[in-house]
Amino acid sequence: MSDRKYEREYADLGATTRSAMDIAQTSMDIVRQFVPDETLADRIRQKSVHSMGDIEFQHLISFTGCDRQGDDDDAPVRAGARAVLAEAPIVTDITMSKAGITSRGHGCRKRTAIGNGSELAEETGMTRTAASVLELDKRGVYDGAIATIGNAPTAAFALADCIENGTRPEVVVATPVGFVKAEESRERIRDVSEAYDVPAITNVGRRGGSGLAAALTNELIHVASDVRTGELELEEVDE
Amino acid sequence: MSDRKYEREYADLGATTRSAMDIAQTSMDIVRQFVPDETLADRIRQKSVHSMGDIEFQHLISFTGCDRQGDDDDAPVRAGARAVLAEAPIVTDITMSKAGITSRGHGCRKRTAIGNGSELAEETGMTRTAASVLELDKRGVYDGAIATIGNAPTAAFALADCIENGTRPEVVVATPVGFVKAEESRERIRDVSEAYDVPAITNVGRRGGSGLAAALTNELIHVASDVRTGELELEEVDE
Structure with a gap:
């Protein structure tokens, strides 16, 4: 090489x-x-295994929603790569997820939700991340964005509500970790992903986290780079 | 409560x-x-389970080295809490590890190694994180520090070399993840931890990562807070 x-x-x-x-x-x-090396979805599975240091993690990744080419497992990867090529903003829940996303090889603006909506959080008692997602959504930030949620189940629930109310991210990467609502929050993302045709990459089970979310987002950037350099043509992948 | x-x-x-x-x-x-809730080490085990979303992860945490009270599993937790109370700097390998460490409840300066030693990395071809550790060590940064390595096996190897050469962090938290040298790098940390009486918290196996390293460092901060508020007395723990 x-x-x-x-x-x-x-x-x-x-x-x-x-x-x-x-x-x-x-x-x-x-x-x-x-891990198989055949499809775009396999690249995401590979990256999940690399990021988690666990061979079996490949079987815990879920691909939902569709793009213009179909609703196969590659759809969210194609959608994500197209969004990177279109320089869509990458919006993460917390700083740790953002810190893990490369700044090289793309022109997307990276930003975090956390830090916004603190008044809403104080007024309602909801989590700061959930309030921050609702606040950014009110400003239209999630429409057309790459939405990466690595840590906070409540942020994933809030984003799912936004999608139900009409917001359309280009792609969602959601991998909150933990014992309380993490799994349920990703189920909810998968439900709205299927219902409203929003491509999403999530995992099943309790594991996950910001490192995983960042790694999978990085792979979308990587796929986009391969398209940019002509090594890969998105339109050909499933034809 | x-x-x-x-x-x-x-x-x-x-x-x-x-x-x-x-x-x-x-x-x-x-x-x-x-997870048991008896000892200070148990608090670290609990936090690892919480951070990884995996009940069995408690069995993968290792405690090595000793403090003035002994070489039991609690030793690195006591040493870490004392270092937090003494406002030792917290030095992480990369930004993602640092981003996960709370800024509240302590007066420690947080800084990353990465970003330093870029000339050394260019000259030698070693990884940027390894070079950054060696560069900071040359400036005496790791002596008396809380050294947190969440991502880079080569940073852990470099830190182990520094310890072998006389550097004495107050405590090391090392949880690099992955298939190449991650496990070996933590073994190396455990070896120098035992050989030179440097308290260390590591995990065995291939898993780990920045989120885990940050979570365990946060628990050291948490234990320190409990000491500060009088809920816990470090000296009494093993008497």
Whole structure:
């Protein structure tokens, strides 16, 4: 692999030096021994395994909703890559999710929801992240955005409410972790994803987290880079 | 539980509103059904389970090194809490780990290694995080610090080298995730932890990550808060 290609391939893993790129390549080589490498959805499955350090995590990833080409598992990946190419804003729930998303290889503005809507949170007692999602939605931020929720179930519930009320993110990546409402919040995202044709990548079960959400968002950026460089054509993928 | 106590208990989970505190309490109540609640080490085990959304993760946490009271599992937690009370700097490998560490309830300066040592990385081809650790160590930053490594195995290896060469962090929290050298890097930390009496909290296996590292560091802050408010006396714990 040429240095140029090398650098492109691993930029979303944070690798820029030769040593880091060697580690990133060895790591993804190991992952590909255990995860199929056929479809765009497989790339997301691979990245989930890499991010979680767990081979079986590939079976916990769910793809819902459809894009103009269909409702197959690749649909949210295509939609996400198109959104990156269109330089849609990437809106995360909290700072940790945002910090894990690469700033290289794309022109999308990264921003967090948290920090907005504090008055609403104080008035209602709802969580700060839920209030921040509702506040940004009121300003139209989630329409056409890449919505990444890595931490807060209540943010995912709030985003699902927004979608039910007409908001249309280009793609949702939702992987809140934990024992209280995390799984239910992702179920709710899947429900509105199917009901309103909003492509979404989520996981099932209790695990997840900001690192996973950032890694999957990075893979959307990575797919977009491959489209930009001509290595991949989104329209051809399912034809 | 009073509002005051409530707020203190869940501040490190990011909870400030009533709704968020309810979720945090329910969540920790669930965790405590499955994880013992006897020792300081148990608090770290509980937090690992909460952070990873996985009941079994409690069995993957390792406590090494000793403090002035002994080399029991609580030693790194006591050392970490004392370091927080002494307002030692918290030095993380990358931004994502730092972003997950609460800014409330302590006076420690938070900083990241990454961003330093870029010349060294360019010259040698080593990873940026490894170079950043070596560079900060040269400036004496890790002596007496709370060293948190959530992402980069090479940063953990570099820190272990520094410890071997005489650097003495107050405590190390190391949970790099992945398939290449992550597990080995934590083994190396445990080796120098035992050999040079540097208290360390690590996990075994391939899993881990920045979210886990941040959560465990937050629990050290939480224990320190309980000492500050008189709910807990570190010196009495093992007597």
